[in-house]
Amino acid sequence: MNRIFQSEQEAAAVLRDAGLKATPQRLAILRALSGDVTHPTAQELYERLATHFPALSVATVYNTLAALTRVERCRPLDLGGPARFDPNVAPHDHAVCERCGEIRDVKAAETRPKPRALTGFSVRRVEHIYRGLCAKCAGT
Numbered sequence: 001m002n003r004i005f006q007s008e009q010e011a012a013a014v015l016r017d018a019g020l021k022a023t024p025q026r027l028a029i030l031r032a033l034s035g036d037v038t039h040p041t042a043q044e045l046y047e048r049l050a051t052h053f054p055a056l057s058v059a060t061v062y063n064t065l066a067a068l069t070r071v072e073r074c075r076p077l078d079l080g081g082p083a084r085f086d087p088n089v090a091p092h093d094h095a096v097c098e099r100c101g102e103i104r105d106v107k108a109a110e111t112r113p114k115p116r117a118l119t120g121f122s123v124r125r126v127e128h129i130y131r132g133l134c135a136k137c138a139g140t
């Protein structure tokens with residue numbers, strides 16, 4: 001499920017839940033991330049929106065995404081570079097192409113055994129990253 005909201009009224013409510021005023025800029029950020037399957041960075045979203053919103057800053061994009069993250073309407077994805085943001089907050093894994101950088105959602109296995117070596121540790125979340133080549137880059 002990649003959509004953060006279903007209707008325009010809900011979009012404004014999502015921002016208010018996150019403690020933000022529903023400004024046109026923030027609604028545009030929310031719209032840009034909702035349904036996006038590319039796991040964009042704040043900078044990438046900013047570049048998409050900057051022509052329509054000349055007063056927009058990367059900081060506003062980043063702060064909006066951080067507020068949405070706190071209320072679990074999106075989640076950050078740490079792949080080693082700048083933080084990426086995922087509108088899909090359901091548990092899932094990712095496959096990353098090492099050549100073109102494509103990041104694909106992968107359905108996670110229903111249950112994953114906890115390694116026996118991990119006693120005395122309470123696991124809250126397990127995330128797997130598969131690294132390799134996408135079909136296009138592998139030429140198959």
Ligand code: ZN
Binds near residue numbers: 097099100134135136
């Ligand atoms: Zn690729």
Ligand code: MN
Binds near residue numbers: 088092093105
């Ligand atoms: Mn994802």
